[in-house]
Amino acid sequence: MMERAYMQFPSKLFLDGGDPEETRQADKLLKKAGYHGLDGQTTNPSLIAERSVAVHHGEGAGGKVTTAHAVSFYRETVREMARVTTGPISIQVTGGPDMTAKEMLSEARERISWIPNGVIKFPCTAAGLTAASEFCEEGPVNMTLAFSQAQAAAVYSATAGHGRSPDGKPYDVFVSPFVGRLDDRGENGMDVVANILAMYRKLGDGHVRVLTASVRTVRHILYALFLKSDVITIPFTVFKEWAVPPKDSGREPFILPAADFIYDVPGLTDIAYEEMTLDLDWHEYDTSHDLTTAGVAKFWADWQTVVG
Numbered sequence: 001m002m003e004r005a006y007m008q009f010p011s012k013l014f015l016d017g018g019d020p021e022e023t024r025q026a027d028k029l030l031k032k033a034g035y036h037g038l039d040g041q042t043t044n045p046s047l048i049a050e051r052s053v054a055v056h057h058g059e060g061a062g063g064k065v066t067t068a069h070a071v072s073f074y075r076e077t078v079r080e081m082a083r084v085t086t087g088p089i090s091i092q093v094t095g096g097p098d099m100t101a102k103e104m105l106s107e108a109r110e111r112i113s114w115i116p117n118g119v120i121k122f123p124c125t126a127a128g129l130t131a132a133s134e135f136c137e138e139g140p141v142n143m144t145l146a147f148s149q150a151q152a153a154a155v156y157s158a159t160a161g162h163g164r165s166p167d168g169k170p171y172d173v174f175v176s177p178f179v180g181r182l183d184d185r186g187e188n189g190m191d192v193v194a195n196i197l198a199m200y201r202k203l204g205d206g207h208v209r210v211l212t213a214s215v216r217t218v219r220h221i222l223y224a225l226f227l228k229s230d231v232i233t234i235p236f237t238v239f240k241e242w243a244v245p246p247k248d249s250g251r252e253p254f255i256l257p258a259a260d261f262i263y264d265v266p267g268l269t270d271i272a273y274e275e276m277t278l279d280l281d282w283h284e285y286d287t288s289h290d291l292t293t294a295g296v297a298k299f300w301a302d303w304q305t306v307v308g
Contacts (some may be wrong), residue, residue: 007191009142009256010225012039014087014233015214018047019208020080022236026036027084029243033254040079040087042121042142042213042233046302048074053226053306070199070307075114079278088172090142092121093131096300097293101130112139119172121295124274124289129158129282137163138170140213147178149274150286152196156208157282173207174231178214181291183268189214190223190263191271203278218255225256 015026015038027037045297052065057130065073071094078089091114093099093107104127108120119140122128124147132141136159143155155175162171177196179189193212200208209230215221224232234242245251276285 007034010228012231014040014042014231016042016233016235018044018051023081023084028238038085040085041081042090045074047090048077049303049306064306064308067307078115086117088116088119090119090121094303097296100129104131105135108135115134124292126287129154133158136173142174142176144176145178145292146175147289147291149195149199153276153278154282154285154287156204156278174209174211176211176213180214180216180222186269188268188270193229194227195273222257226261
């Protein structure tokens with residue numbers, strides 16, 4: 001029997017979220033349009049913890065759940081997602097700004113056992129990079145909350161010794177620039193994606209893939225496709241707007257960027273490309289970024305709101 005020929009996007013498509021029902025719906029929308037389905041998933045543990053509260057206490061009841069309950073619910077959620085997609089599913093370590101590399105590694109080694117297609121999501125901090133530089137020899141990693149080219153250079157260097165799975169395939173390494181949060185403060189977040197892609201393509205060996213994250217609009221998707229970002233992870237609300245556009249929009253489902261596509265968002269300040277090399281020790285790059293610090297703190301605050 002001949003294998004079915006599916007249409008292909010220039011980038012892999014992941015769904016970003018915490019609800020397996022959204023994963024199923026997104027996968028169905030892609031298949032209905034003639035694509036092969038979702039290529040993977042990124043997860044938000046805070047959203048999953050909120051769902052665990054709703055299940056445990058009832059919708060709208062509020063309250064908290066224990067850490068053990070939230071972690072168990074997180075495990076079952078990603079297992080349910082893994083029934084939809086066999087592609088990479090990012091599982092995040094959950095800790096505050098003071099979480100050490102040792103603590104991250106301990107949590108990563110337990111969580112990678114949850115599903116066969118798991119990827120451990122570490123923050124793009126000094127502790128996160130320290131943990132990832134060791135864990136990448138044991139399993140796949142996704143460096144999240146990245147906001148600069150220098151951070152992406154550090155990710156490249158820190159994971160240069162990434163290992164291989166028992167079947168001989170190199171472990172995945174992703175870096176996730178968060179475009180929406182840069183846009184929120186008036187900077188062109190998509191410039192960071194373009195700059196990292198240009199740097200990796202010019203100087204890199206291809207072992208780190210760029211995963212465009214914090215996507216807020218269909219134009220973010222279109223520009224990421226135009227740039228041929230390795231992966232785009234999309235929240236379900238934006239994914240559905242792209243897949244099922246409003247009737248008065250004049251757009252087709254899953255519209256693609258034109259060959260002469262121009263990404264122009266008035267009011268955003270450009271982020272210039274920086275000339276740098278990728279052959280330094282990762283500690284020599286400036287990995288600090290105030291949005292990374294704020295992002296880690298917010299993830300932890302959101303988690304503590306419903307867990308404890």
